[in-house]
Amino acid sequence: MNGLRNLVDRPWARWALGAVIAIILLVLPLSATEFTNQTITRIAVFAVAVLGLNIVMGYTGQVSLGHIFFVGVGAYCAIIPIRALWGGSIAEGAIVIGFALAIIIPGIVGLIVALAAVRLRGLALAMITIALPIIGVPIAKRFSDITGGNEGVSVRRLDYVASDGQTYKGNPFSAPAWSGLADDQWQYYLVMIIAAALFGLAFFLVRGKYGRAFAIVKANESVAASMGISPYRYKVLAFTIASMYGGAAGFLYIVALQYTSSETLSFGHSIELVIATIVGGAGSIVGSILGGAVYVLVPQITNAISPESTTVVQGIVILLVLFLLPGGLASLPRVLARRFRRARGGHNVDSSNSTEPAIENTENTKH
């Protein structure tokens, strides 16, 4: 397995793997079934949500249990202006307005929450954010004339006035005639392009100056403060960016489903999102994509086998991952490679192994 491991470590091999996956994702929707396309679209939507949670939880070490609240708020902020404005004098511009609001408003809400919640060290953020979905659902129900309450709001068959002055029914996210695509393919590409851009931004964020500051805040707040990095400021920043990613995921949710309700931001979904983030791999870009897949696929699979077992399975999965694979699914190739090498009894002395003792030490202290 050593050969494979070395291959995984080579940058060009990773880029090649990434390129192959990108090409597959680009070509796949043209031949796949509608269900497959919609499932992959939803995975991309929730991968963005998990990525946001990862920025605050995986990279900055601050547990947020209410991230789904920002997804839900983003979904409302996207769908409400689209419903009100689409097809009128500003036509498709309504979608752009929806996208902008879906990022700005959750960002502002996140900033306000963080300014208060981050003042306490440790777990206060988790203790406060757990309340967001529990407060969010009754608020959404209270304003049911704009949020639709339990029934929700949909733009699948939206009345709009076309340029000829007539009223038609239409879906803002159905494929335009010039594209020659089916609706599911159009929504797939739209979501994928935006998600890829958001992942690219996050990639540079976590590897740049801010990412290093987040990592120091996560490792040791006192050290961060002594180096002139204000833990308070960077935690607020991380939480605000995470909220904006949550809001963006809410917009993509509307692109994918053209519908949202108070159920979208429920407490249960919030917990599922946290579980998906850890199972996918905290503090990892690849882990965020895997987390999106976990969020969408695990309930789909358990619902097919036995619907009442969904919650139990999620509880068991998360505890097993914490026990056996603390780095989540994203760390699986590395862990497997190490197991295989150890099984062969070989002690390689090439330079790529120099970090091994450190990793094993930290694992031993956890047990």
Place this chain on the structure above:
Amino acid sequence: MNSFGTFVQLVVDGLAQGSIYAALALAIVLVHQATGLINFAQGGMAVLGSYIGMTVGNLVVPVNLILGVLVGVIVAVAASFAIGAFIERFVMRRFQGGEEDTKVVATIGLLTLITGAIGMIWGFNFIPYPFFFNTSTSFTVAGIAISLWSLTTFLTIVALMAVLQLLFTKTKMGLGLRAVADNPGSSALSGIRVGRMLMVGWGLAAALGTIAGILLAAKAQLNPGNFDAILVYALAAVIIGGLSSPIGAVVAALGIAVLENLAGTFLPWIGHDLKIAVPFVLLFVILLLRPQGLFGRKSVVRV
């Protein structure tokens, strides 16, 4: 009824509801003092204990109601003590000394597992809980109707807190528990069995939560999600009262419940559905003005 009568009645009902929040908040503080972590599964464990109590109690209820309820309560408390100790020993201890966020996610995993298991075994519907008396009974004092359930709940929780206080200050085990909470390393060196004390701490917290769970179920019936919202109130109380102060948490829990009851009735815009937002508005104001909580101590961190 005049508005003063309404006011007094709301305060009394608020104190009863608040004592349920207080019991859960106290359980959370108990675990936090012993192990430094926030147990987000505390509410789920309380509900699980209540279901066990209901199931066993219902076996005896056809023979004698009072005896059945009593057996149910005793079995529930014993079972949840055992479950709490078991979870500490076989799940949480593995994460002791690890990162804080891992521990939080572990308790979240426990919450999910417990809620899911309850749903699989007992279903997701509301189930009535057999109780000593009809919980809608009330009596009138000076023109103010006081619910018998409110009075019983309040007095039970107050009595439990007195017992816990005695346990912690007057017994050898209480001394051991406090020593472990204060300094596990030194405690181990002076012969205290730290692991066992942690298990006792978790067990006591679980048992306390279960009694609150049963009192709530007696009035509002039993449902896997019974404590989801109450956990949020309890956490708010713990933050407002200060994580290091059991009395602060209890006072804050009672205050929150009374305040939200009054706000829900006297501010029509808030109403019954939005009163859960009341403690959080309060919490935000307090966090901005006094981050260590109303009763907490400011702690200095040494590097």
